[in-house]
Amino acid sequence: MTETTTTKTAMTETTMSETPSGMPALSDFLCFAAYSTGHAFNRIYKPLLDRLGVTYPQYLVLVQLWAEDGQTVGALGGRLFLESNTLTPLIKRLEAMGLVIRRRDPADERQVRVSLTEQGRALETQALAVPGCIFAATGLTLDEIQRLTRDLTVLRDRLMATAETAA
Amino acid sequence: MTETTTTKTAMTETTMSETPSGMPALSDFLCFAAYSTGHAFNRIYKPLLDRLGVTYPQYLVLVQLWAEDGQTVGALGGRLFLESNTLTPLIKRLEAMGLVIRRRDPADERQVRVSLTEQGRALETQALAVPGCIFAATGLTLDEIQRLTRDLTVLRDRLMATAETAA
DNA sequence: GCTAGTTAAATCGCACACGATTTGATCGTG
DNA sequence: CACGATCAAATCGTGTGCGATTTAACTAGC
Incomplete structure (x- = not known):
């Protein structure tokens, strides 16, 4: 009870299993559980989205646009927690596929609005x-x-x- | 009760909120919650791991090796759910940093065993x-x-x- | 109304992930 | 022993993520 292992963290002091080295076992890491579950989801989605011809992040953008068309890159990023450095090339790929169009907002030329094409709207039926x-x-x-x-x-x-x- | 909305999925028929388009709102997606939580963890880890000079996946490999040194690439992949196409370059970066050594197993030359260097072992103290x-x-x-x-x-x-x- | 500061995208570089293929070593069967 | 099948890594190409910087457009203060 009055141990001298003062270097241990709150986590390792109580109930987490511990390796000989003092670091908690990987199976105990919540972050690893989230990380690996995310990957597992991705692998499940892959064959389904392959049929639609899009990747998972691309699918997320489309889900946003099906809910509300003509959103700005920043608005999409706000909902998906992604920055323009990730979204810009991703959306350009969607545009190259003919699913969306990118247009600068006439009221504020800094912003780019992303709109579904007819083909992009049609894809929702498949995605349901x-x-x-x-x-x-x-x-x-x-x-x-x-x-x-x-x-x-x-x-x-x-x-x-x-x-x-x-x- | 005896509705005719046969195209809807089990999820949308019951309690999930739904957009005008028929697709459930993104906030309802469990996969998106896992996906975005994983990224949020990554952003928390980043400043901590920057001090150690490693990325999150590199950190995961080191945690494995601190628990059991000299594992094969395949064994590491089995625990982390990653393939050699991801691990090989990652481990080579750890080797370039002087944290691990890669050696072919004499008993089975197909396998590569990854061992911590003195510097790699020393890093665990920082990581605790x-x-x-x-x-x-x-x-x-x-x-x-x-x-x-x-x-x-x-x-x-x-x-x-x-x-x-x-x- | 001009300039400094701010903002939104885009660009660049690096490190994952992963499907597909290749290379080299081992194993199983005749 | 030979040889096809199998197995472990490595390699290659594409698509994210994200820090850092750049570019272009707006805004505020004088």
């Missing part, structure tokens, strides 16, 4: 089946999914608030 | 503070972290099992 497939792959109930989604969202927002403060 | 900082950034209790980690791990393993079956 995707969420159901993903739902089935999780093997979770709707309640479990909602709770997990909420918990992760709370965590994400807290992490981003911390990152904000640190900056 | 990292998990505690991350823990603080989450603002969660240990119980909450453990439950979320377990839930995510279960989900990840189920997704990977599905991907396995589909292949």
Whole structure:
């Protein structure tokens, strides 16, 4: 109880399993669980999105635009937590595929508005089946999914608030 | 109850909020929550790992090696869910930094074993503070972290099992 | 109304991820 | 022992992510 292992962290002092080296086991890292689950989702999405001809981040942009067309690059980035350095080339690829058009906003030429083409709108019909497939792959109930989604969202927002403060 | 909206998925039929287009709102996507939480973690880790001079995936490899030195590329990949096409260049960067050495296994020349250098072992002391900082950034209790980690791990393993079956 | 400061995208460089293929070593069967 | 199958890494090409910088457009203060 009155140990002298003062170098240990709060995490390792209590219940986390620990390797001989003193570092907690990787399986205990929440961040690794989030990291690897994200990749696992990506692998599930891949075959479904291949049929649509888009990648997962491209799909996320399209979901945004199906909900509200003509958003600026900044607005899309705000919702997806991505910067223009990631979005600009991604959206240019969507444009090259003929799914969207990029236009500078006449009222503020600094901004670029992204609009769906007819083909881009049409793709939503194909995409409607995707969420159901993903739902089935999780093997979770709707309640479990909602709770997990909420918990992760709370965590994400807290992490981003911390990152904000640190900056 | 006896609706005719047969094109809707199980998810959209029940409780998920829905945009005018018929696609569930992005905030409802569990996969997006995992995806964005992973990125949020990455941004928290960045300043901590910058001091160690490594990236997050490089850090994960080092955590593995601190737990068990001399693992093969395949064994590391099995634990991190990464393939040699990702790991090989990553580990070569660790080698270029002088943190690890790569050696072909004499007993089976197909395999490459990755071993920590003195400098690589020494880095663990610096890294011991990292998990505690991350823990603080989450603002969660240990119980909450453990439950979320377990839930995510279960989900990840189920997704990977599905991907396995589909292949 | 001109200039300094701010803002939105775009650009550049680097490091993952991952599908697909290649190279080299090992194994299994005849 | 031979040789095809299998296996572990490595290689190659494409597409994110993101820090840092640049460019162009707007805004505020004098």
